[in-house]
Amino acid sequence: MNKATILATALSICCSSVNAQENASFIGKSNITLQSDLMTPEALWAMGRIGTAQASPDGKHIIYQVGYYSVKQNKGHQVIYIMDSDGKNNKMLTTSAKSETDAVWIKDGQKIAFLCDGQIWEMNSDGSGRKQLTNDKTGIDGFKFSPDEKYVILIKQIPYHGIIKEKPEDLPLTTGRVITDMNYRHWDEYVESIPHPYLAEVTSNGIGEGTDIMKGEPYECPVKPFGGAEQLAWSTDSKTIAYTSRKKTGINYAISTDTDIYLYNIESKQTVNICKPANYKEPEINMTKSMKNQAVNSEENLKNNPGYDVNPKFSPNGQYVAWLSMARNGYESDRNRLCVYNLKTGEKTYTTESFDSNVDDFCWSADSKTLYFLGIWHGCENIYQTNLKGNVMQLTDGWNDYGSVQMLNDGKKLLAERHSMSQASELYIVTPGKKEKTAKVEQITFENKHLYDQMTFGKIQQRWTKTTDGKDMMYWIILPAHFDETKKYPTLLFCEGGPQSPVSQFWSYRWNMQIMAANGYVVIAPNRRGLPGFGSEWNEEISGDWTGQCMNDYLSAIDDACKNLPFVDKDRLGAVGASFGGFSVYYLAGHHNKRFKCFIAHDGAFNLESMYTDTEEAWFSNWEYDDAFWNKDMTENAKRTYANSPHKFVDKWDTPILCIHGEKDYRINANQGMGAFNAARMRGIPAELLLFPDENHWVLKPQNGVLWQRTFFNWLDRWLK
Known part of the structure; x- marks a missing residue:
């Protein structure tokens, strides 16, 4: 295999402005020349990563965020760009050594507000006139200005010792933690602080530290680990804040996904839960069993939104607030729907019921009669629209994934982010058509074109096959770069995580299909049982059946490829995956x-x-396994799940295995990966363990990412080439 590398100078990503060159810490856009047309880990990390974007009030300009990374410095840097709404006159606005993020338009588009080093700043639209607006002692994680710009919500971390006790004053250097309940750590951190929204006035002298609108409440807003400013919204009259919170702590938090939408009136300082009635009392829950058939998810109680409700957005006319809503408590992968709440009548309407898949983002139309949303179907994420009566129409089409959508502020066009297996995130202008799938789509950023122009990518194909129970399953085929149809290639079965995450047209900086293609592999990526985009029945068949039909689906896909794709070498097959995909690999090994x-x-x-009992989010295990392993009355699904745990089939392992794990992964603890590796070695099976003490469920640091890719392909090459 051609192990092409990038010139040594590429490891230190080049600066892109005179000011930047004066500061050795600045990391900007790379202008590198590749030694080969095949993607390498270094080339992958040289790509700019487009983040948030926002159109100006007049719709003529767009500001957006890009992240750049240096492998040599082992860190990243976020900058802000501006361009015309047609993509012309693109200019970087920020060139300081510190990252600048979360840019929004203020003062009728005359100024831009942004975050830098935990404080809010403003600048002119040409990047001049930088002025610090806050001097907050705590530091600010996010912010949201009211429409009249008299107020701003500040998201700040407050100390929290409801579960982990404070250190004794006379033992300031102790590293011990006294823990009194569950949810003492989450994702990759110990829970000793929680985010709260503060309401602050905007004055000519700047912005003060504000008042905590959830003062005295031991609950998160936004909800960890991934929630941000999108979980809060201002009403059009600037008098009400809608916010997201799961008002539970300890074990009650750990077993529940019940997150609600609250309205806070800034004048009366009163808060109302609009998901549940004022006298709501949660039914008793058995904490060691799935909530599927418990009273909390009864047909009657589902009217009270016991599931995951997040990301409220007020309609422009001020009459409604909409949000993403999952029906059932305890099910983190329930179908995401659009809920529209009438602020005058209190009526809730679900406007995407005819779309039997997930809603992942949405925005209101200018006239408040239409909602545009992103939805996954048959492995592609496209833009749809629905009216208030629930009439859904697909606007865009194609093998791609849209990741965000918002109105362009001219009331006619949409600003969207889009990516695919062959292109990282870029920004697009989408003009909805009057008929199905007739939207006009125009690309307006070309962040990584200079790198794509130097690379040869593998082609993507789609194929359908029959499963062992006679159903139709779609899988993606990613062909090697420089594909020769007369040759046979080593082939990888890609096992998706989740377990309910779609195998869509995603672009990943770790599980990247094109770098697998560059290394000479065919990839077979099945949309097996348990994935959204093929109807709710297909999506839900995996819960309580982790080792049944979904595993048969994996084997159906790879067997079909071996039988019907002449370029697949059935004698050189590997299986790879992360999270549930990693579980799948451990199971398939036996x-x-x-x-x-x-x-x-x-x-x-x-x-x-x-x-x-290891995972911090107990609701996940409860729903997916049905029962705690010690329950004597456990369901048949639970008995089958535990009986088929991968560790019970190590005696059948006979194939080399590479185990990778992050020690800050509190979702699936590192003992799982270490246990698998140790078992393989004790069985005398060739094995390696790549352990990252400083990474969580992902791999985020540049040099760790490069080591991950090198180890990944060295292992595959050793056994498949």
């Missing part, structure tokens, strides 16, 4: 009937009994 020559599992569950 059940593959010698199909595969090697395996790679990243952050996978290995011992499900251990996983049940």
Whole structure:
């Protein structure tokens, strides 16, 4: 295999302005020349990563965020750009050594507000006139100005010791933590602080520290680990704040996904939960069992929104607030719907019921009669629209994934982010058509064109096959770069995580299909049982059946490829995956009937009994396994789940395996990966363990990312080439 590398100078990503060149810490856009047309880990990390974007009030300009990374410096840097809404006159506005993020238009588009070093700043639209607006002692994680710009919401971390006790004053250097309940750590951190929204006045002298609108409440807003300013919204008259919170702590938090939308009136300082009635009392919950059939998810109680409700947005006419809503408590992968709440009548309407898949983002039309939303169907995420009566129409089409959508402020066009397996995120202008799939789509950023122009990518194909139970399943085929149809290639079965995450047209900086293609591999990526985009029945068949039909689906896909794709070498197959995909690899290692020559599992569950009590979000194990492993009355699904845990089939392992894990992964603890590796070695099976003490469920640091890719392909090459 051609192990092409990038010139040594590429490792230190070049600066892109005179000011930047004067500061050695600045990391900007790279202008590198590749030694080969094949993607490498270094080339992947040289790409700019487009983030948030916002159109100016007049719709003529767009500001957006881009992240750049330096492998040599082992860090990243966020900058802000501005351009005309047609993509012309693109200019970087920020060139300081510190990252500048979360840019929004203020003062009728005359100024831009942004975050830098935990404070809010403003600048002119040409980047001049920088002025610090806050001097907050705590530091600010996010912000949102009111429409009249008299107020601003500040998101700040407050100390929280409801579960982890404070250190004794006379033992300031102790590293011990006294823990009194569950949810003492979450994702990758110990929970000793929580975010709260503060309401601050905007004056000519700047912005003060504000008042905590949830003062005295031991609850998060936004909700960790991923929530941000999108979980709060201002009413059009600037008098009301809608916010998202799960008002539970400890074990009650750990077993529940019940997150609600609250309205806070800034004049009366009163808060109302608009998901539930004022006298709502949650039904009693058995904390060691799935909530599927418990009273909290009864047909009657579903009227009270016991599921995951997030990301409120007020309609422009001020009559409604809409949000993303999951129906059931305890099910983090329930179908996401659009809920529209009438502020005058209190009526809730679900406007995407005819779309049997997830809604992932949305925005209101200028006339408040239409909502545009992103939805996944058959492995592609496109833009749809619905009216208040629930009449849904698909606007865009194609093999791609849209990641965000908002009105362009001219009331006619949409600003959207889009990516695919062959292109990282770029910004687009979408003009909805009057008929199905007739939207006009125009690309307006070309952040990584200078790199794409130097690379040869593998082509993407789509194929359908029959499953063992006679159903139709779609899988993606990613062909090697410089594909020769007369040759046979080593082939990888890609096992998706989630377990309910779609195998869509995603672009990843780790699980990247094009870098696999560049290394000479065919990739088979099945949309197996349990994935959204093929109807709710298909999506829900995996819960309580992790080792049944979904595993048969994996094998159906790879067997079909071996039989019908002449370029697939059935004697050189590998299986790879992360999270549930890592679990899948550990399970297949004991059940593959010698199909595969090697395996790679990243952050996978290995011992499900251990996983049940190890994971910090207990709702996940409860829903997916049905029961705690000690329950004597456990369901048949639970018995089957624990009986088929991968660790119970190590005696059948006979194939080399690479285990990867992050020690700050509190979702699936590192003991799972270490246990799998140790078991393989004790069985005498060739194995390696790549352990990251400083990474969570993902791999975020540049040099760790490069090591991940090198280790990944070195292992595959060793056994498949």
